[in-house]
Structures are given as structure tokens and as C-alpha cells.
Amino acid sequence: MDLMEIKEFILEKTKSNGEIFQDQLPTSTKEGQYQFDEWGTWVGSFWTGLNFLCYEMSKKESYLEVARKSRHRFKRRLYERAETLDHDIGFLYSLSCVADYKITGNEEAKEIALDAAKLLKGRFREKGQYIQAWNVWDETDEFSQNNKGRAIVDCMYNLPILFWAAEETGDDNYRRVALAHADTTAKYLVREDGTAYHSFVFDLETGEPKFGQTHQGYSDESCWARGQAWLIGGFAYTFKYSKDEKYLNMAKKVADVFLDNLEEDFIPMWDFSLPSKENHPRDTSAASIAAASLLELSSHLSGEEKEHYYKWAYQILESLYNHYGTQNDAENQGLLVHACGHYPAKKDLNCSLIYGDYYFAEGIARLLGDTEIYW
Ligand code: GLY
Numbered sequence: 001m002d003l004m005e006i007k008e009f010i011l012e013k014t015k016s017n018g019e020i021f022q023d024q025l026p027t028s029t030k031e032g033q034y035q036f037d038e039w040g041t042w043v044g045s046f047w048t049g050l051n052f053l054c055y056e057m058s059k060k061e062s063y064l065e066v067a068r069k070s071r072h073r074f075k076r077r078l079y080e081r082a083e084t085l086d087h088d089i090g091f092l093y094s095l096s097c098v099a100d101y102k103i104t105g106n107e108e109a110k111e112i113a114l115d116a117a118k119l120l121k122g123r124f125r126e127k128g129q130y131i132q133a134w135n136v137w138d139e140t141d142e143f144s145q146n147n148k149g150r151a152i153v154d155c156m157y158n159l160p161i162l163f164w165a166a167e168e169t170g171d172d173n174y175r176r177v178a179l180a181h182a183d184t185t186a187k188y189l190v191r192e193d194g195t196a197y198h199s200f201v202f203d204l205e206t207g208e209p210k211f212g213q214t215h216q217g218y219s220d221e222s223c224w225a226r227g228q229a230w231l232i233g234g235f236a237y238t239f240k241y242s243k244d245e246k247y248l249n250m251a252k253k254v255a256d257v258f259l260d261n262l263e264e265d266f267i268p269m270w271d272f273s274l275p276s277k278e279n280h281p282r283d284t285s286a287a288s289i290a291a292a293s294l295l296e297l298s299s300h301l302s303g304e305e306k307e308h309y310y311k312w313a314y315q316i317l318e319s320l321y322n323h324y325g326t327q328n329d330a331e332n333q334g335l336l337v338h339a340c341g342h343y344p345a346k347k348d349l350n351c352s353l354i355y356g357d358y359y360f361a362e363g364i365a366r367l368l369g370d371t372e373i374y375w
Helices: 003-020 046-056 061-069 071-080 089-104 107-121 143-150 153-158 160-169 171-188 225-242 245-260 284-299 301-324 354-368
Strands: 026-030 033-036 150-152 199-202 209-213
Touching: 003 033, 003 046, 003 225, 026 143, 026 354, 046 061, 046 071, 046 089, 046 150, 046 153, 046 354, 061 089, 071 089, 071 107, 071 160, 071 245, 089 107, 089 153, 107 160, 107 171, 143 150, 143 209, 150 153, 150 171, 153 171, 153 225, 160 171, 171 199, 171 209, 171 245, 225 245, 225 284, 245 284, 245 301, 245 354, 284 301, 284 354, 301 354
Parallel strands: none
Antiparallel strands: 026 033, 150 199, 199 209
């Protein structure tokens, strides 16, 4: 694959999008046009992260300016609308503020990110040893009520901001809760065979494990492809910050499940446990998250193992570009099509998702050796 050609494609499309989007936060596309959310839901920072990547890949200040244009939204949300935040504080403030601090040393970004990390640490439940994922969004609904005791696999990718905060502040509590959450995930959310529950509910009073349950997957016992992808990176980064081999082994175990279940074009169906694949979509966002995560995993390995995961990441990225890239569709604002946001809710189907686009760009920037890693 021609990495320089792909880099130009990412830079060009992000540049023209930036001129249109200004300070808005894109989420998913409808008919090739990005939709926006005032606060960015859980995904607002993937757009800023994409612009930070483009800045690193090009050294052009204009990307840095776009990456910072929406800063006021992240600040207002954290300091005035904190009730709208949940465990995805990690995503939101890693790629908006930690990234800025790591690349440019911006002090304001560092302070915001540290405040965000503190809020995330506050979601740790000592009874049960997990970070509470979601807030209760409907007092009358049982699933939502259970959110008080719910941990989800996606949260593994929110741990790096805690490890970063531990290093910046010297407060080891950040690290303690991140490691405890990773251990709880490995014990209860990852099944014996390496597949995972999307979420797991714990008893609020005792912290005892209760049951696994899905929200975005096919069924409670199924293996949701994007959840599996979040785990690969989540455990790889936990190894990066802890150097404890058990997390590296867990990253390999969940990665192997992901790779064993890919379709012939190296892209997964949206869930790995569908009784029939007919009329079901693939999810390119899961593929791009996995590709960037496999490169992180590979970076901690040596010899054949290193090659193995690197090769898979390369093949996935190549297929994403060749079969799902919008390089020949100038009108489409996404980088990749055929992402699947929330199949059970029939939301964001067959579209571009800003996080799918971000991880694709991260994967390419990594192959080029063009980026500091923000996680
Ligand atoms: N973190 C939510 C998702 O992957 O859709």
C-alpha cells in the first residue's frame, strides 16, 4: 500500500472538513455529510485527535488551530456540564487535551486533562473494583438502573488518562484504580475462551458479580466486534504502563479472537456471534480500532510475534483503504464507509463514524512513524 498516498488523502479530507466544521464536533455521517453534537457525545475528541495527528503528519499549524477550536466545548462540559460525562471522559480528554499537552506542552490542556482524570477516578467503585461506565439515563428502566453497578469493555480504552495522571501528579491512586479495573475486566468481562461480554453488572451493596449483559451487541452471550477491539488496545496500554506480562497475554488472547473471526477481507461483521451473516453489516470502525491497537500490541513484542500482529494490522488497514476508503468520493466527508454504530438501536448504520476515521488515521500515522502516541 502507498502510505504517502493515504497520508495525503487523510490530510486533504481533514483540511477541507476543518474549513467547514470550524468549532463543531462531528459524530457520524448521513449521506456522506457529518452530523454534529454540541457537546460531542462520547466521540467529540476523535475529531480533535484526528487534527492533532494531521498536525504531526504535516507540521502545518492550521490543523493545530482546528484541533483547538472546539476547546471551549470541552471546558464548558467539564466545568459546567459534568453530569453529562461518564467513563468516556477518558476518550474525550485524552484526544483533546492530553494530546495537546504531549505534542506542544500546552499547560492549559494539561490542567483540563488532570481535572478530567480526577473525575474519572471518582467513578471507581471500591466494592466490586470497577469504574462505573454509564450514568442512569432513565429511572424507570431496569437496564438503566443497573448502570449504577455496570462495568463495560469499552472502558479499557479510558484507562490511559489515569496512568498519565498518575505519572504527572505522582498520585498512585490513579494507577491503582486503573489496574484494579483492568483486573476486574480480565476476570469477569473476558470469558474463558477470550471472547467478551459487552458489560457486566455488580451488586452495589456487596460488589459481588451478578451477570453479563449486552447493550450494543447481538445478545448477552455474544461477542460484539467493537467491544473486542476496545479490549485489544485497552490491555496493550495497560501493559505499556504497568509492564505486567499478564496484561500483554490478555491483549494477545483477545486479539486472537478478533483475528480468528475476521471476514475474508479482514473486516469483522458487527458481532462475531450472529446465527446468520445474511443481511448483517460489517463494522469498519471495529477494524480500524483493532488495527491501531494491534500496532500498539506489536510494539511491545519481539520476533515472530511482533511480525504477526504487525502484519495483521497492516492487512486490515490496507483493506480498509482499498475497499472502504472514500478517496474517490470527494463529496463524502468520512474517511471510511460501512461503519456500524449501534445495530440493536438501528442507529448510525452504514455510515462513517468519527472514531473509525480517527483510528484509521492513527494506524497509518503509526506505520509512517509520524506520531507520538496520545494514549
Ligand atoms: N464506546 C462505545 C462504542 O464503541 O460504541
